[in-house]
Structure formats: structure tokens, C-alpha cells
Amino acid sequence: MVNIGILGFAHGHIAAIAGEWLKHPEYGVQLVCGWDHDETRRKKSCADFALEEAASAEELVTRADIDAVIITAETAYHASLAAMAANAKKQVILYKPMALTLAQADSIVDAVKQNKVPFTLAWQMRVDPVNLEIKELIDSGTMGKPYFFRRRHCLGMHNNPDFKNMWHTDEKLNRDIFADDSAHAVDWLCSLFGVPETVSCELSTMHQPEVKNDTGLALFKYQNGLIVEMMFSSCCAAAEITSEGYFEHGALQQYGGDGPATRLPHENQPALKWFVEGDDNWRLSKTPLPAGQWNRIKDQAKPLADFLNGLRPSLCSAEEARDSLRMVLACYLSAREGAKVRIDDERVYEI
Secondary structure (H helix, E strand, C coil), X not given: CEEEEEECCCCCHHHHHHHHHHHCHHHCEEEEEEECCCHHHHHHHHHHCCCEECCCHHHHHCCCCCCEEEECCCXXXXXXXXXXXXXXXXXXXXXXXXXXXXXXHHHHHHHHHHHCCCEEEECHHHCCHHHHHHHHHHHHCCCCCEEEEEEEXXXXXHHCCCHHHCHHHCHHHHCCHHHXXXXXXXXXXXXXXXXXXXXXXXXXXXXXXXXXXXXXXXXEEXXXXXXXXXXXXXXXXXXXXXXXXXXXXXXXXXXXXXXXXXXXXCCCCCCEEEEEECECCCEECCCCCCCCHHHHHHCCHHHHHHHHCCCCCCCCCHHHHHHHHHHHHHHHHHHHHXXXXXXXXXXXXXX
């Protein structure tokens, strides 16, 4: 049994993950204590999960009975909390996104390396069964070389008038909603195809002026010629198709991969279908679509528990997480400059 402490309850997804750990003691995770810089949030969350309260982050990470931490504080605190936990020799689960800046990401990578502690970024998309099936299809070469791939990744926050007041849209705490949520799709694309050479990106603020960069489009270009498109909107009412890919010998289409795509009835919709030259019809995945996006969030609990118990490797290493953060920040550089930029452009450190 791994004893875990929670560093920050800002990210609402911790409720789903911790709830599953409490429901499933067979996962091998024991929730022990929690801390948050917001006293009201700390007291309520610790009461909700029957946790001991830690007066400070330092107190939590230095407890001898704590084996691991999950960091779900606001993004601005990720680097300092991750380094603190690594220096205390604790296993670290860091919730997405990794950090605000590339320099902060560097500090996390350095702390994990120096202390040789088990570390993972928590990315729901890296453990989603359909996404894993897509990766297996691509890696197997079933459809040949990829020529073009597109991922639409959206939220429906335009229906929440109070969203503008949440920390997710606070520049100091989280940059903006594009940085916060497009990070999911960018990291998944990085896990599929690696780090691209260049990006061209456009960002717009469409719905509420206080919610900056709620709409964006990035075109990533790879050395082998592959073009990968990532479209993001936090004000999407509904959708169906989530991903589409076109290959040397086939094509694939994914459905229901985000909140807007599971909003409307979708019980009879396949999660994934693909076509291979020589076939006379689509091949359909047997993986069912979840009832809603919250189910996907909850389903992270088991693979994260398996990581803590040494039953599986890291979902995403610190170095991999830094790569995908660099891709996101390069989007901002491209939008700022109004031009295509290289992912390895050192000006990304200015963002």
C-alpha cells in the first residue's frame, strides 16, 4: 500500500481521482493527508476525503509516513512543489499542465534527475483506451506511413458565465485556457509522432474578453513531411468527430473523444473506425464510448495507482512533458510573431 499526500486541491479532477482511490482500496493507494495554500479549500477538501490536514507543503513532504504526492495545485505552483517533493525523495504525480514556463519545466526535470525519484505527469489522454488503440494502429504500420493527422480538442465553457473568474483563466496562475487545455491534445500528439520541427499557430479570444485565447489552431510540421493539425476551442457547443488521420494505405476517424463530443446522445456511435486498402468497409473498434468526459477523468486512477505501486512505467516522463510544453509555448511564439517558428527556437524561453 502506497501512502499518498495531496498538494493542492485547485484542480477539480483530483475529486475524481481521489474518489476512485477511496472506492477501490485494491488499487493499493492510501490517501493520508492534504495541503492547500487556500485554507478554506484545504479544510473543505480534507474533510471531504477524510484526510489529515498538513499546515504547510513542507510539513507534508517531510512526513515519514508519506511515500508519494499528487500535485493538483494551480499551475504556477507546480515547479516549486514538484522540486520540494523530489528533494524529499517522494514519488511524484504532477497533474497537467507541467508548468507555466520552460525554465520552470527545466527545474522539475533537474530535481527529478538529481533525486532519482519515480515521476509521472498525469495525462488522461495517454491512458484513454481509444487513444491507446489509435497509437497501436499507427505504430503497427497497419495503414502505412501517416500523411496528415488532425485532432479537435474542445470544451463547452461558454455555458459557464463564471468561468472568467476561475483560476484556469488567471494569467499569473495558469496563463490562459489555451495553455491549460490544448496541452492535453498537444502532449498526446507528441506521444504519437514525437516532437515536430516547426509550428504555425493562430490564437483568438472569441466569447468573453476575460477568457483569453479561447480559440486556437496549430499546424505542426515534421521532418518527414507529416503535417499535424490541432484545433482548440473552449466555447464549443457540440461535436462528433474528434480525430482523423490519413495514411499511405488507409484512414481513421475517432468519435466522442472530448466533452462536447459526448454531450449529445452517442450510444450507437463507434469510438473509432479505420479503413485499410483492400478492405470493402470500415473496421470498427469494440471499445465502447464512455457516458461522458468525467468517466475518462476517473479512469486515470487505476493506471496512476499502478505507477505508484511499480506495476507500470511512468505515463509521461518529466523530459517528455517538457517536450510537449515546449510545443505549446512555441504556439504562443508563432502567434506573437505572426510566423512559422521552429520548436527548438530559444525564444520559447521568453514566453
